[in-house]
Amino acid sequence: MSTTPQLVVHRDKELMAQAAAARLITRIVDAQASRGSASVVLTGGRNGNGLLAALAAAPARDAVDWSRLDLWWGDERFLPEGDPDRNVTQAREVLLDSVPLDPKRVHAMPASDGPHGSDVDAAAAAYAEELAAAGDPVPDFDVLMLGVGPDTHVASLFPELPAVRETERTVVGVHGAPKPPPTRVTLTLPAIRAAREVWLLAAGEDKAEAAAIALSGAGEIQAPAAGAQGRSRTLWLLDASAASQLPRALYPPASA
Numbered sequence: 001m002s003t004t005p006q007l008v009v010h011r012d013k014e015l016m017a018q019a020a021a022a023r024l025i026t027r028i029v030d031a032q033a034s035r036g037s038a039s040v041v042l043t044g045g046r047n048g049n050g051l052l053a054a055l056a057a058a059p060a061r062d063a064v065d066w067s068r069l070d071l072w073w074g075d076e077r078f079l080p081e082g083d084p085d086r087n088v089t090q091a092r093e094v095l096l097d098s099v100p101l102d103p104k105r106v107h108a109m110p111a112s113d114g115p116h117g118s119d120v121d122a123a124a125a126a127y128a129e130e131l132a133a134a135g136d137p138v139p140d141f142d143v144l145m146l147g148v149g150p151d152t153h154v155a156s157l158f159p160e161l162p163a164v165r166e167t168e169r170t171v172v173g174v175h176g177a178p179k180p181p182p183t184r185v186t187l188t189l190p191a192i193r194a195a196r197e198v199w200l201l202a203a204g205e206d207k208a209e210a211a212a213i214a215l216s217g218a219g220e221i222q223a224p225a226a227g228a229q230g231r232s233r234t235l236w237l238l239d240a241s242a243a244s245q246l247p248r249a250l251y252p253p254a255s256a
């Protein structure tokens with residue numbers, strides 16, 4: 001089932017990150033209260049890291065029971081463990097190393113010097129197995145976050161590349177990505193669409209065209225962000241710059 005995107009536009013990227021962090025805390029706390037634990041998929045990139053930094057700075061972060069939180073990733077740059085460009089390395093630096101997570105619940109995607117060596121397709125298959133062991137075919141993600149790239153890519157699903165056309169597998173290796181590094185691991189659209197809520201983060205002027213294209217009826221092969229929807233909610237969290245090229249009809253009634 002696809003859900004119609006809802007839009008929230010914030011004044012600037014700092015406020016967007018703070019508001020999104022507050023929203024995420026509430027969502028995690030609610031999920032833990034109703035089901036005992038929460039499951040969240042993190043994104044890399046500037047907007048994803050901005051949200052994590054805002055979360056680290058939020059006093060309300062102590063409301064989260066970090067030991068009952070499963071963390072997954074929507075994509076990873078296929079680089080050696082600890083590489084500063086890996087999404088997990090950046091997430092650890094801005095938030096994860098400063099909260100009491102259960103290491104068994106931090107599901108980083110494999111590195112290029114891990115058990116699968118440089119075989120990115122084997123690494124992707126292994127992550128698909130890890131997901132399937134926690135749910136069928138993926139866990140019941142409460143929130144899956146995606147940074148929107150200036151070219152409308154989300155996770156490592158780039159326009160027109162084979163990964164965005166995948167309809168069966170939940171995780172695939174990416175070869176020849178236009179944004180460095182060229183080799184990556186990514187969730188596919190079927191895996192993304194299995195999440196309860198999908199949040200797309202777009203802040204900054206360089207995201208304005210991508211947001212306008214993805215929200216104006218583009219196809220998902222040409223504009224992968226257009227295909228990212230949650231089962232019960234699809235939420236675009238934007239700042240005013242990223243929303244500046246949206247057709248007026250798409251603006252929400254109130255913006256903060």
Ligand SMILES: O=C1O[C@H](COP(=O)(O)O)[C@@H](O)[C@H](O)[C@H]1O
Nearest residue numbers: 043044045046047147148149155
């Ligand atoms: O390379 C990536 O880029 C996107 C978007 O990043 P941004 O810096 O333009 O916001 C990100 O969502 C993805 O996780 C990451 O691997």
